[in-house]
Amino acid sequence: MSVMLPTPKSITADEVVLSRKDWERLVSALAESEEDADDIAAVAAARAENAALAARIEAERGGPVETTIPIEVITAELDGKHPIRSWRDHRGWTQAQLASNSGVGRDLIAQIETRRKNGSIETLDRLARALRVPMEVLLEDEDSDIDFGER
Numbered sequence: 001m002s003v004m005l006p007t008p009k010s011i012t013a014d015e016v017v018l019s020r021k022d023w024e025r026l027v028s029a030l031a032e033s034e035e036d037a038d039d040i041a042a043v044a045a046a047r048a049e050n051a052a053l054a055a056r057i058e059a060e061r062g063g064p065v066e067t068t069i070p071i072e073v074i075t076a077e078l079d080g081k082h083p084i085r086s087w088r089d090h091r092g093w094t095q096a097q098l099a100s101n102s103g104v105g106r107d108l109i110a111q112i113e114t115r116r117k118n119g120s121i122e123t124l125d126r127l128a129r130a131l132r133v134p135m136e137v138l139l140e141d142e143d144s145d146i147d148f149g150e151r
Contacts, residue, residue, distance in 0.1 A: 083138045085113040087131045102130035
């Protein structure tokens with residue numbers, strides 16, 4: 001906290017007298033300082049939770065996983081792109097490269113990205129592993145209908 005200390009109106013052995021304006025400025029600065037400390041603690045807690053999630057997913061998948069969502073991916077999804085397309089573009093991959101890295105056919109990837117098919121849990125898992133993201137980020141919403149039979 002960087003606060004310029006006010007000049008007291010008077011100082012005795014037991015008290016310091018400040019103007020009302022200086023007192024209110026100090027109180028405000030202290031309140032902001034406490035709020036900043038709360039914000040810093042919340043960010044630290046979120047980062048620790050994120051690291052724990054990443055460690056758990058990495059242990060399950062046997063490799064690194066991105067658990068934060070880059071602004072480019074968020075912007076692409078807000079612009080209407082499918083999450084798989086958004087992550088694929090973020091990685092700089094073509095559909096053919098994603099197909100090669102995931103073992104999922106390029107045609108199926110195209111159908112999922114254009115929302116003609118949803119993709120099975122197995123398919124989404126393969127795509128998520130290839131993209132190094134949690135499978136949940138590839139789902140468009142909580143009510144998404146997932147086809148459990150298509151492969």
